[in-house]
Amino acid sequence: MNVAQEEHPIAPYLRMDRMPHMWCPSCGIGIVLKCFATALxxxxxxxxxxxxxxxIGCTGRTAGYVRLDSFHTTHGRAIPFxxxxxxxxxxxxxxVFxxxxxxxxxxxxxxxxxxxRNMDLTVILVNNFIYGMTGGQLAPTTPTSANTxxxxxxxxxxxxSVPKLAEACGATYVARWTCLDVRRVTRAMQDALQRKGFSIVEVIAPCPVLYARRNKLGAGLEMLQYYKEKCEICHEAGTENLEIAFQDKIPVGKFVDKPRPTFQESMHEWYRSRLGDKYKTIE
Amino acid sequence: MVLPGKGYRFHATGLTHDERGYPDMNVKTQDLLVRRLVDKIRLNADKIILVDERWMEDAKVVVISYGITSRVAVHAVELAREKGIQVGSLRLISLWPFPEKRISQLAGKVKSFLVPEINYGQICLEVERCAGGKCATISLPHMGGDVHTPEDILAKIMEAVK
Structure with a gap:
């Protein structure tokens, strides 16, 4: 069969009636989505x-492209939803994507x-260092000295530093990779999907149109080159020293994998011990 | 709406969306969506509107109140009734859709509406619009910090029935 007519391997996971997607050329979100479909x-x-x-945002559009029950909620409210x-x-x-x-x-x-609370959620956080959709404003992850x-x-x-923040708050699985490293991103997503509790995979991805252009860093390809040159795998580093300075090294790896009871497990155990048979629940 | 986890694999978004639930940002879809959403309320207004009417049979003045103010307003009407004043109370439980029909009906029968509210006068404008000039609408604003006293409202009722 002609390659152009072959179905894309992850087509069954996507709403193909919504293609082409709205992401810019050489944006990294598509790669992260491919990793997610492969992990599934x-x-x-x-x-x-x-x-x-x-x-809401560029990554927020992912929910509209996956062929699953999917919810594109309001800005910042994905986790409460x-x-x-x-x-x-x-x-x-x-x-949560x-x-x-x-x-x-x-x-x-x-x-x-x-x-x-250790809510049993898998969070995929695409970090492009900037607000893309709204016009390249400063984000909480923008490296010091970067132009926005x-x-x-x-x-x-x-x-x-996302891993440090997540661990300090109580996340039970924390990993960071760049979207250049698709196999490791995919494996981290598989891990995260199979864990119980608040698991998070941070994926560094290029925003060529706003972050790279404003900072004169070239296009998406140059950003991937930067990832290739500056990534350092440091699983055992602990989350203390994982800051990313502007165009400096990107510490990546699996930093936390430490199960503890989830919100629902703790809640059921607590109320059962207090209320006995009076406690009725859905599980 | 179907439940997630049942195999439908549907999509829901807060953006302007078409009948499949997919974002579709254009004037035509926006027009269809907003009309559909608003009409859901408008066309079912009679089923949605909730009001609480008291002492309305022979009322010459009707106190229209809502929210925390209505606790004071209803008591003020009670005090006025004890004095033999022909006053009724219309407590608005739902504010949108607005009970236009009922207020318009009452406007034809009473002398005035009295609207106490904790602001400089907002719902009194809606009441005035629905009254359509058939009776007077008196605003009794209160700037907040606490609520009206029953005496404030009672005094205004006494003025209104004169």
Whole structure:
């Protein structure tokens, strides 16, 4: 068969009637989505029982492209929506798929509380260091000195280190990779999907049109070259020293894999011990 | 709406969307969507509107209140009734859709509406619009910090029935 007529390997996981997608050429989100579809395939999950929830932004559009029960919620509210869904339907695997601005700024408080509670959610956080869809504004992850549309003389703030933040708040699985490393991203997603509790995979991805262009870093390909040159795998480093300075080394790896009871497990155990047979629940 | 996890694999978005639930940002889809959403309320207004009417049979003045103010307003009407004043109370439980029909009907029968509210006068404008000039609408604003006292409202009722 002509290659052009062959079905793409991840087509069964996508809403092909919505293609082409709206992401810019050489944006990294498509790669992350491919990794996610592959991870679903490899884990052989019942796709009727997987739900994707996203917020607003470029990565937020992912929910609209996956052929699963999918919810494109309001800005920053992917985690609270996902929390509600998981509480009401504990049989579902709930995946939050969103960007750094959505999850860490507008939704920052939800992020820290869901990690604190150890809500049974898999969070895929695509970090492109900037607000893409709204026009290249400063994000909570923008490296110090980087130029954005709201910091035209460079950013003087210190960015969030996602793994450090997640671990400090109580996440039970934390990994960071760049979208250059598709096999490791996929494997981390498989791990995260199979863990119980608040698991997060941070994927560094290029925003060629805003972040790279404003900072004169070339196009997506040059960004991938940067990832290739500056990535350092440091599984055992601990989350203390994982900051990413502007165009400097990117520490990647699996940093936390430490199970503890999930919100629902703790809740059921607590109320059963207090209320005995009076406690009725859905599980 | 179907439930997630049942195999439909549907998509829901807060963006302007078409009948499949897919984002589709254009004037035509926006027009269809907004009309459909608003008409869901408008066409079912009679089933949605909730009001609580008291002492309405012979009322010459009707106090129209909502929210926390209605606790005071209903008591003020009670006090007025004890004095033999012909006053009724219309407590709005739902504000949208607005009970236009009922207020318009009452406007034809009473002398005035009295609208106490904790702001500089907002719902009194809606009431005035629905009254359509058939009776007077008196605003009794209160700037907040606490609620009206029953005496404030009672005094205004006494003025209105004169």
């Amino acid at each position: 395939e490899k884990t052989k999950m019942d796709l009727d029982k997987v739900s994707v929830v996203s917020g 996902a929390t509600g869904l998981k509480l009401a339907r504990p049989d579902l695997k709930v995946v 969103s960007g750094d601005g959505d999850l860490l700024a507008i939704g920052g408080n939800h992020f820290i509380h869901a990690a604190k 549309s709201t910091t035209p003389y460079g950013n003087f703030e210190t960015p969030f």
